[in-house]
Amino acid sequence: MEMKEMTYKDAIRLGMSEEMRRDKNVIFFGEDIGLYGGAFGLSVGMLDEFGEDRVKDTPISEAVIAGAAAGAAATGLRPICEMMFMDFVTIAMDNLANQAAKMRYMFGGKAKVPMVMRLPAGSGTGAAAQHTQSLEAWLCHVPGLKVVTPSTPAQAKGLIKAAIRDDNPVCFIEHKLLYKEKGDVPIDEDYIVPLGVSDIKKEGTDVTIISYGTILQKVMIAAQDVEKEGISVEVVDPITLYPMDIETIIKSVKKTGRAIVVHEAAKTGGLGGEIAASITESEAFDYLDAPVLRLAGLDVPIPYNRNLEAAVVPGVDEIKNAIYKVMNR
């Protein structure tokens, strides 16, 4: 596959742009996404290429952004809409969860709602409690939505394309701290990262770590570190958080006998519980040599101060300690 190095952010833009070239029914709207290029500069240049009919600035009105996407999707378009920060989806939850997600089912299978909602998430930017949340667990608890999140530039491109082509409402969670991460991205316009397929990011035999998003990088560092000490870690990135390809995870845990779930979102009510419980109630239970551990954000709003903010999310050392813990049993 021919590759080009680019950032996560550029990869998302490329994926969106390719789909917009391919299908004129794909449109894109949100706050300050046009001339300004989005709060993170992600969509810079898209207005120039696609024009005001297809790249549309909205007023600051998150509820109607989500609802209009649902309405447009149900009537022939394939809208991509953006919440400037994932935290603002709190304003759009009715339109997302009560309308977009349920329309098809409520109407007996007659509606189709092919929309994508882009959601920049996560902490580490010093933006404090209302601009740093990781709310994927809420979205995964809404039947009718799909929830995906890429952790590399290549995934970002392939996954946004798959999300746009999907006939359902897809929540596409982006990690702000990854925006500037670089990586090789297939330039093939048919390169797709299919929804619902977990990625084994690293093979190993002693312990399986399930993680996604920004913190996956710390997991990889921890995995490489302990490898030197003779502990072989398998790392699985689910990519699609809902509906999740749990089979791949279960298979891995049956092999390793140990599992740790690591995410940035607050621990209580986070996806860690869902994944841990799914593993434990599966046939992998009989293979478990240790309880499935969860390592996640503290149950606090995200503080502003840099040190405090950093203290909320597990670091490499904590991940290594968790590995030692499951190995020592």
Next chain:
Amino acid sequence: MEMKEMTYKDAIRLGMSEEMRRDKNVIFFGEDIGLYGGAFGLSVGMLDEFGEDRVKDTPISEAVIAGAAAGAAATGLRPICEMMFMDFVTIAMDNLANQAAKMRYMFGGKAKVPMVMRLPAGSGTGAAAQHTQSLEAWLCHVPGLKVVTPSTPAQAKGLIKAAIRDDNPVCFIEHKLLYKEKGDVPIDEDYIVPLGVSDIKKEGTDVTIISYGTILQKVMIAAQDVEKEGISVEVVDPITLYPMDIETIIKSVKKTGRAIVVHEAAKTGGLGGEIAASITESEAFDYLDAPVLRLAGLDVPIPYNRNLEAAVVPGVDEIKNAIYKVMNR
């Protein structure tokens, strides 16, 4: 304790009324709660007793209902507000999760937000997808909120009183199907069900079932049924869903060696995962004779048709089968 038989609904009203008599800073507002007495007739008579200054009808404006409660709570009142159906909290999530829950922490501990949001939840009423959800898992994933739910009339009274007296935003989830359930309720005005204390509803030795809300009744029936067959079930009702008294649950599981979590909310992303994972990662792991099972609602929006609706939520037979399953290992 002197008791009086009354319904769950009347018990909530009694609890609210007692607190409003005790503390004139407790006020109550929401849609059609005054003259109409609320969509479920829960607050009938309260307008008469407390007058328009304290029992206030609002327009249909869920966002400001939640936000005004937060603002009033931060400035000296102790408001109780109502979402007519829990499903409508989707419209109020910003004010609830970004404002009420975070204010104290964001402001360095200086705000106090003693508000209660009442949330009638659950299916079984034929009200279809937008009037039947059980969204407690969302709320439990918001540090700064407390989440409680009573399953009996006595609890309902004692818990609403404790919620009103608590100095934090408390989400008080009510089960519509329980509204007409009768039970003995202490008439003592100091009767309180403290937040953060799980209730062992029934003692047993073979398996622990953790459940709450409407479906707890089915759990009790199933427990009594299997008791006749020689299986002794311990049933724990956490009552406070966040922050949960998990210690009582862990202790129970260490005793029984088996655990099942049963709830009505959709399985994926539901609290079942949280509870199961908390048990598994605790010291109870070493005592487990079987994986912790989760029994929960199907991952679908709630359908209208009576039979379909009933099929979404686990029934007594499914609970019994789950018990057999963990016992047979």
Next chain:
Amino acid sequence: MALTKETLLEMYFRMNEARFFEEKVAWFFARGMVHGTTHLSIGQEASGVASCMALKKCDLVSATHRGHSQVIGFGLDLNRITAELLGKETGYCKGKGGSMHIADIDSGNLGANGIVGGGYAISVGAALSQQYLKTGRVVLCFAGDGSTNEGSFHESLNLASIWKLPVIFYIENNLYGMSTSIDKHMNIKDIADRAKSYGIPGIVIDGNDAIEVYETIEKAAEHTRSGKGPILIESKTYRWSGHSKSDAQAYRTKEEVEEWKAKDPIKRLRKYMIENEIASEEELNKVEENAATALEEAVEFAINSPEPKVETVTDDVYA
């Protein structure tokens, strides 16, 4: 375009269908034959039916929780509406939606909505599709007076205005949002005045006058179809029944209800046609009979339709 006799008779037919249908719904509920709740629009038939009939065939409609007159006015099949009410497999939503979610996206019916104000943003999106795809179609968005206090009203009208979308926001002001009278839920006389916040036209009409409703919507559709942007219409009307199946109606007087019953929109249309010699008593009686028959057939169809199979509970969550 002047209203033809044919159109008027069809309107009269659908208004009667709606009335008979809802009387039957009330009957079903009184007997506990239906699950859930329902919101009757008896008394609002001119508002719901004549407005839809003023649209062109392919225009779109978004309905409310009080949507029976609206969907019958739109021309949905009474059999399948009734079947849906009874939760049957043959219903518009295969029994999954019920009274509050009757929908038929294929024919442009974007669905009734259980969320008050839930139709606003959906309608904006549907109108965006029409504009972008240059279909020449418009969206008629039904909503109630109470719903205009939801944030979604504000965000939706503003966005529709900026983008000049082909959508008519049509507020059925029946004087109450549940138990709360309009003077308790807003501090202005006419909801239509809220149009000024968005720089769009706002019009008040007598929602019990089928002719005025029809002609206003026809003109409004023309306006918005031609690219002039959205329009807000306030249709003053009244619901005769309680808010939903259980409502003691302590918030209004019997006199008020009687006063409005005297303004029956169906009788009024009948009188108009007779006084203007458009149709004879006999013709109109015949139309009424036909409506009654249609309803009987629909009920029969619905009752004889099968329940959805329980296995279908997991169908259609995803496309």
Next chain:
Amino acid sequence: MALTKETLLEMYFRMNEARFFEEKVAWFFARGMVHGTTHLSIGQEASGVASCMALKKCDLVSATHRGHSQVIGFGLDLNRITAELLGKETGYCKGKGGSMHIADIDSGNLGANGIVGGGYAISVGAALSQQYLKTGRVVLCFAGDGSTNEGSFHESLNLASIWKLPVIFYIENNLYGMSTSIDKHMNIKDIADRAKSYGIPGIVIDGNDAIEVYETIEKAAEHTRSGKGPILIESKTYRWSGHSKSDAQAYRTKEEVEEWKAKDPIKRLRKYMIENEIASEEELNKVEENAATALEEAVEFAINSPEPKVETVTDDVYA
């Protein structure tokens, strides 16, 4: 009440404090010395300061993400504001809030807000407390032009109007919501016109004229304090800097910015005081110097303050 010299000098002092503070903030950011982002209100000092100063001592204020002038105008301590910006333990929020969440509920400052429009409903609630507790206090709710398109604006103004709450909704219209100019985000000229949707007064003022701002708010506070209900004020002003720390400002011309810089509210107040012989050049220079000194001290205080202990990260989630 005529504006006393004392008040005017204090106003001038705080406006200068605000200006110096924000210039320093920009300096900190340019050097990467501050974490996060910030929104400067340079050019809006009259709007933010004079409005707060027109309140009575115990009145309440809810601020925005662009809240530095507002909280300085309110009279919060510059030391603790600066410390908060630097995330220090001595800051108003012990370092947990930062630029977007400076708050001091004890003194009636309900906090800046990171959610656009987040202050509306909070202010309604705070005003409800004042009304219910009969404190005689009013709430001044700051918001931006862009925020008036949020649903929360609509719901909050409507509820405040019905309940006749003592709250002033004060919109700082700086012509842009981030990059989106007002004519692209709404279809009307004056936001104050939106007051009509709620049956409350709506007033447009020159937000760069400290005197007009002060006098208008003083009258508005009187109005709402006396039980006449809320009021909407649109203060036309302009931000000189970009929206936040990173903004290429492609959406506006240099000429426009220069035009508004010529309308500097601080120079204007100075000119007014000199022309009306309220204060001499020397007096005013002295005030400016004092403001500069206050800022220097604040910076020193902040820089020398300790970082919060990492263990405090789990404090104060619950009361």
